[in-house]
Amino acid sequence: MSDKNPLYGLPEEHQAIREAVRGLCYAKIAPHAAEVDDQARYPQEAHNALVEADFHAPHVPELYGGVGADALATCIVIEEVARACMSSSLIVAGNKLGSMPLLLAGSEDLKHRYLTKLAEGEGFCYALSEPEAGSDAASMKTRAVRDGDSWVLNGVKRWISNAGVGAYYTVLAVTDPDLPLRQRSKGISAFVVEKSDAGVSFGAPERKLGIKGSPTREVYFDNVRIPGDRMIGAEGTGFETAMRTLDHTRVTIAAQAVGVAQGALDYALLYAQERRQFGKPIAEFQGLQFMLADMGMKVEAARQLTYAAAGRSERSEQDLTFFGAAAKCFASDVAMEVTVNAVQVLGGYGYTKDYPLERMMRDAKITQIYEGTNQVQRIVMARQLLSGIQSQL
Known part of the structure; x- marks a missing residue:
C-alpha cells in the first residue's frame, strides 16, 4: 500500500510496526519455521522473541501493561509473522482470541488481574x-x-x-x-x-x-x-460474548491468510526469476506471468478487505459481523489458491520439504476451517445482507 494517499495509505506508525516485525521474523522466527513444522514442536524461539519485543499480545491496552496497538496494527503483526511461520502467528492470534472476551465483557478487576499477566508474557x-x-x-x-x-x-x-x-x-x-x-x-x-x-x-x-x-x-x-x-x-x-469475540478475531484469521499467501507469492516470484528452462528464466513465459499476476492481485484484494475489516473492528461498527466474515472467508480462500499455485510454480521442487511452499500450502488450509468454516461464514454474510446490516460504500 502506498503511503502517498491519505485515505488508503498506512500511517507511518503502522509502516514502522511492519518493518520492525518483519526484521524480527527474518532474524528470529523464519530460521526455525521448517524445523518447528518437521518436529511438530512449539516455536519457543518465536515465543521468546515476540514477548521480548512486546509483539506477543499487542492488542492489550496500556492500562493493563500492554502496548495498546489498534486492530489494524495487531493484524499487521499477525500478517508478518504468518508470512514467515504460520504456527508462530498463532501465538499472537491466540492471545487475542483468548482474551477478547475479557476486553468485551470482563469486570475491571478481572481485566487487571489477567490482562496484565498476558502483557507480561503468559498465554491465553x-x-x-x-x-x-x-x-x-x-x-x-x-x-x-x-x-x-x-x-x-x-x-x-x-x-x-x-x-x-x-x-x-x-x-x-x-x-x-x-x-x-x-x-x-x-x-x-x-x-x-x-x-x-x-x-x-x-x-x-x-x-x-x-x-x-x-x-x-x-x-x-x-x-x-x-x-x-x-x-x-x-x-x-x-x-453472546463468544460470538462478539469471533466478529473481531475472524479479522486476525484473515490477516494470517494474507501473511501466508504473501510469503508464498514472495518465494514463487524469486524462484521464477532464478529458475531457467528453454534458455531463459521461467518468469519470462506468459503463462506463468498470468499465474503470478492473479496471485498478486488476489493477495492485495484480500489485504485491502482485511484492513477494512480491521478498521471496523477497532470502531466496533454495526457491519463488523459482515466484514469480519467476508475478510476471513475471502482471504483464506485466496491463501489456499495462492499457496497451491506457488507450489505449481516450483513444480516438483515445490512438492518437497526442501522448499517452504508445501508447508505454507498445508498451513493455509486451516484458515478456511477454524473460527467458523467458510461455509458458515457465507451463512453469516447472507444473513447480514438480508437484514440490511452492511455499509453502503
Missing part, C-alpha cells in the same frame, strides 16, 4: 468447541454448577489452540441447562480458568496437516472449582 486460550459442538457451538455439554460462591466445571473442550502452553483459558459452559431448545444460548456463561486449577488436564496433541508448531489439544475439566468472580460478564451472556 479460547475454549468454545467440543466433540459434538463445532459449528453448532450452542449445543455444548460442558457444565458449570453454582456451589456457594464458586462454580464447579465438568466437561471437555476440543480443538483448543496452544492448549497446555497457555496459562489461562476463556471457557464457555452451560449454567442453565433447563432452558428451551431455542433459548439454549441464553444459558451459557463464560469463565476464566487457570491451567493450574485442580482438575484441569489436557489430551495428547492432535496430529495435524499443518500449523504443527501450535499444539492443539482437548482440555478436560473434572470438578474444577473456580471462584465466582472469574465469570466474564453476567450469567447467561457467555454465548
Whole structure:
C-alpha cells in the first residue's frame, strides 16, 4: 500500500510496526519455521522473541501493561509473522482470541488481574468447541454448577489452540441447562480458568496437516472449582460474548491468510526469476506471468478487505459481523489458491520439504476451517445482507 494517499495509505506508525516485525521474523522466527513444522514442536524461539519485543499480545491496552496497538496494527503483526511461520502467528492470534472476551465483557478487576499477566508474557486460550459442538457451538455439554460462591466445571473442550502452553483459558459452559431448545444460548456463561486449577488436564496433541508448531489439544475439566468472580460478564451472556469475540478475531484469521499467501507469492516470484528452462528464466513465459499476476492481485484484494475489516473492528461498527466474515472467508480462500499455485510454480521442487511452499500450502488450509468454516461464514454474510446490516460504500 502506498503511503502517498491519505485515505488508503498506512500511517507511518503502522509502516514502522511492519518493518520492525518483519526484521524480527527474518532474524528470529523464519530460521526455525521448517524445523518447528518437521518436529511438530512449539516455536519457543518465536515465543521468546515476540514477548521480548512486546509483539506477543499487542492488542492489550496500556492500562493493563500492554502496548495498546489498534486492530489494524495487531493484524499487521499477525500478517508478518504468518508470512514467515504460520504456527508462530498463532501465538499472537491466540492471545487475542483468548482474551477478547475479557476486553468485551470482563469486570475491571478481572481485566487487571489477567490482562496484565498476558502483557507480561503468559498465554491465553479460547475454549468454545467440543466433540459434538463445532459449528453448532450452542449445543455444548460442558457444565458449570453454582456451589456457594464458586462454580464447579465438568466437561471437555476440543480443538483448543496452544492448549497446555497457555496459562489461562476463556471457557464457555452451560449454567442453565433447563432452558428451551431455542433459548439454549441464553444459558451459557463464560469463565476464566487457570491451567493450574485442580482438575484441569489436557489430551495428547492432535496430529495435524499443518500449523504443527501450535499444539492443539482437548482440555478436560473434572470438578474444577473456580471462584465466582472469574465469570466474564453476567450469567447467561457467555454465548453472546463468544460470538462478539469471533466478529473481531475472524479479522486476525484473515490477516494470517494474507501473511501466508504473501510469503508464498514472495518465494514463487524469486524462484521464477532464478529458475531457467528453454534458455531463459521461467518468469519470462506468459503463462506463468498470468499465474503470478492473479496471485498478486488476489493477495492485495484480500489485504485491502482485511484492513477494512480491521478498521471496523477497532470502531466496533454495526457491519463488523459482515466484514469480519467476508475478510476471513475471502482471504483464506485466496491463501489456499495462492499457496497451491506457488507450489505449481516450483513444480516438483515445490512438492518437497526442501522448499517452504508445501508447508505454507498445508498451513493455509486451516484458515478456511477454524473460527467458523467458510461455509458458515457465507451463512453469516447472507444473513447480514438480508437484514440490511452492511455499509453502503
